[in-house]
Amino acid sequence: xxxxxxxxxxxxxxxxxxxxxxxxxxxxxxxxxxxxxxxxxxxxxxxxxxxxxxxxxxxxxxxxxxxxxxxxxxxxxxxxxxxxxxxxxxxxxxxxxxxxxxxxxxxxxxxxxxxxxxxxxxxxxxxxxxxxxxxxxxxxxxxxxxxxxxxxxxxxxxxxxxxxxxxxxxxxxxxxxxxxxxxxxxxxxxxxxxxxxxxxxxxxxxxxxxxxxxxxxxxxxxxxxxxxxxxxxxxxxxxxxxxxxxxxxxxxxxxxxxxxxxxxxxxxxxxxxxxxxxxxxxxxxxxxxxxxxxxxxxxxxxxxxxxxxxxxxxxxxxxxxxxxxxxxxxxxxxxxxxxxxxxxxxxxxxxxxxxxxxxxxxxxxxxxxxxxxxxxxxxxxxxxxxxxxxxxxxxxxxxxxxxxxxxxxxxxxxxxxxxxxxxxxxxxxxxxxxxxxxxxxxxxxxxxxxxxxxxxxxxxxxxxxxxxxxxxxxxxxxxxxxxxxxxxxxx
Numbered sequence: 001x002x003x004x005x006x007x008x009x010x011x012x013x014x015x016x017x018x019x020x021x022x023x024x025x026x027x028x029x030x031x032x033x034x035x036x037x038x039x040x041x042x043x044x045x046x047x048x049x050x051x052x053x054x055x056x057x058x059x060x061x062x063x064x065x066x067x068x069x070x071x072x073x074x075x076x077x078x079x080x081x082x083x084x085x086x087x088x089x090x091x092x093x094x095x096x097x098x099x100x101x102x103x104x105x106x107x108x109x110x111x112x113x114x115x116x117x118x119x120x121x122x123x124x125x126x127x128x129x130x131x132x133x134x135x136x137x138x139x140x141x142x143x144x145x146x147x148x149x150x151x152x153x154x155x156x157x158x159x160x161x162x163x164x165x166x167x168x169x170x171x172x173x174x175x176x177x178x179x180x181x182x183x184x185x186x187x188x189x190x191x192x193x194x195x196x197x198x199x200x201x202x203x204x205x206x207x208x209x210x211x212x213x214x215x216x217x218x219x220x221x222x223x224x225x226x227x228x229x230x231x232x233x234x235x236x237x238x239x240x241x242x243x244x245x246x247x248x249x250x251x252x253x254x255x256x257x258x259x260x261x262x263x264x265x266x267x268x269x270x271x272x273x274x275x276x277x278x279x280x281x282x283x284x285x286x287x288x289x290x291x292x293x294x295x296x297x298x299x300x301x302x303x304x305x306x307x308x309x310x311x312x313x314x315x316x317x318x319x320x321x322x323x324x325x326x327x328x329x330x331x332x333x334x335x336x337x338x339x340x341x342x343x344x345x346x347x348x349x350x351x352x353x354x355x356x357x358x359x360x361x362x363x364x365x366x367x368x369x370x371x372x373x374x375x376x377x378x379x380x381x382x383x384x385x386x387x388x389x390x391x392x393x394x395x396x397x398x399x400x401x402x403x404x405x406x407x408x409x410x411x412x413x414x415x416x417x418x419x420x421x422x423x424x425x426x427x428x429x430x431x432x433x434x435x436x437x438x439x440x441x442x443x444x445x446x447x448x449x450x451x452x453x454x455x456x457x458x459x460x461x462x463x464x465x466x467x468x469x470x471x472x473x474x475x476x477x478x479x480x481x482x483x484x485x486x487x488x489x490x491x
């Protein structure tokens with residue numbers, strides 16, 4: 001930023017700047033002239049810069065005394081009090097462009113201020129990490145804690161070390177790290193594992209004893225998306241090489257009962273900046289008798305999110321650290337795009353695993369009952385659902401010829417009946433007013449219709465179709481077993 005520019009132009013430049021160097025010359029001058037020039041830093045330049053930036057996003061400054069070759073004394077003793085007064089001043093350097101004195105050091109500090117700034121991490125007044133930094137470190141800790149026991153064991157510490165520093169630690173080095181943490185914080189190590197407090201202590205220890213903001217940044221450097229404001233939009237919305245498949249389940253289980261209690265669900269989403277699922281999720285997927293989301297319901301909700309909003313699914317996977325834990329290029333590797341439906345019709349088969357069915361009807365005709373029946377709930381259980389917790393979607397697995405498929409049912413309200421207009425098949429008998437769980441035969445039929453759209457309704461209803469399908473499946477199984485035995489004989 002050139003000092004000779006007009007004030008409005010300088011202000012515009014400052015908005016574009018990442019870091020700022022304040023450069024003055026150390027030519028032969030009297031003490032009064034030196035004092036006047038230094039006072040310009042505190043009375044003019046620092047206020048000018050700070051008034052155009054927020055308090056929490058101040059631009060780091062580097063004070064540079066140039067032309068040090070023209071004088072035989074140092075003015076650092078005069079500058080240091082100013083550096084201690086203003087926390088945004090990263091460092092002070094005396095240099096000479098003529099004889100290249102401290103020029104390499106100057107650019108090193110400038111590069112360090114850009115790549116590894118101290119301001120976003122550390123509060124010098126309180127000598128503590130800033131809340132945003134603690135939040136980022138907590139998110140990294142939760143992602144690294146793969147067994148979800150609240151501590152980082154040696155394997156998890158080495159995983160973190162390899163991701164962030166590209167090299168594992170020897171067993172003795174791991175013990176040295178834990179001993180250092182034990183020395184500085186009483187509850188930093190528990191059951192031979194590093195706790196969250198111990199994890200947050202490590203970069204703070206680097207800052208205190210080595211004045212190394214670079215090491216502080218390296219604690220999140222292996223998580224390139226892990227900024228103080230959360231993952232970047234580019235990372236969360238990465239749709240390159242998109243493929244679709246069920247995402248790996250983040251280990252939010254504490255009691256291993258294959259169901260997520262409200263506390264376990266809340267703990268799972270601690271790595272998110274917000275809770276992504278509302279109370280309606282418990283009426284969208286399968287739950288146990290206590291109303292907790294089961295393992296199958298968990299996978300179903302992920303399938304629903306991916307089907308309706310793949311960008312949102314990628315965002316969620318980014319928060320969970322999917323690409324880090326699976327060591328993939330991006331979370332987009334969890335997604336697969338199936339071929340066009342027109343090709344499915346031509347081939348008379350489909351590769352899809354998710355099928356959607358719209359339930360259309362007048363208001364209060366029982367559409368919600370159809371949705372809840374897919375989740376195995378009879379009318380008695382449905383009456384207990386609060387109106388503000390009802391969902392317009394329901395999703396569950398359905399088995400067709402031994403293949404597991406996801407059926408997504410959506411509630412649509414139409415003021416007029418459209419059955420006669422579009423020559424739809426006659427109504428099917430259905431009820432959810434049963435003592436036990438309602439029958440799911442109708443959902444199997446719906447999924448079969450979606451898997452084989454070329455088959456007419458008449459064919460589906462006829463017993464010969466089902467006989468042919470069953471016979472074909474039996475022949476396929478017998479031939480497969482015969483081929484398997486033949487291969488064994490050849491070996």
